[in-house]
Amino acid sequence: MKKKVAFVCVHNSCRSQMAEGLAKKLGSDVLEAYSAGTENYPEVKPLAVQVMEEEGVDMGGYYPKLLSDIPKEVDILITMGCNVACPYVPCRYREDWGIEDPSGGPIEDYRKTRNIVKEKVMDLIQRVKSKQI
Template identity: 40%
Template sequence: MTSTAHRPSVLFVCVHNAGRSQMAQGFLASLAGDRIEVRSAGTEPAERVNPAAIEAMAEVGIDITAQSPTVLTPDAARTSDVVVTMGCGDSCPYFPGVDYRDWVLDDPAGLGVAAVRPIRDRIRTLVEDLVRELSSDPAAPNP
């Protein structure tokens, strides 16, 4: 009998989908490859990704220039295993059975790259922890 492993799906959500969620998406795609499906969206998407976020990510070798802000849809949240919110508060839809996490991070909007670096570095740490969690053997006992 052949079994197919479930590929977890993560959706990063912030208001403008131009900084925090884009950086998180970039890190998760880089760290997990195709082992984890990753998307990002915003409740009020900006017209373009924050240039300081693009520059900060380029400094660590991750190119997010091709990404663009996307509007959050109920279906995107409903079909995700994990929804990570970053400052969207009550404007994020809630669906039973979806694992919601709220990452408290400063908003990089209007900040220069020097101020975005600590936000980027915190996002990397949180994403690394998420990758470890989602990549663990589901049959392994929890400590």
């Protein structure tokens, strides 16, 4: 049975979207991935979409979602790096990845963030497969 994982940050416009896309691509056999933010935002950052395309992840149809748009309870909650207060979502397991938001920076910052997110998503998939989570 797949584990429901939610990747959450403030705007759901970059880091959490990257994590959702990578989890769907790399871990669809063990994860049911969602992402959301705590505040409204108009779009997924174009540079985030661009660097994900470089990884073979099409985020063309992705849009920022709020916590109310994802399941009310998940197995795993991953916060991407809380600016003020981490959101509360009922879950069985929770961790904060503390990833810096590349928004406003050059594309190289987005690539660096994508690579960090990819490494963490692959580690999460391995931990789920080995029943550590």
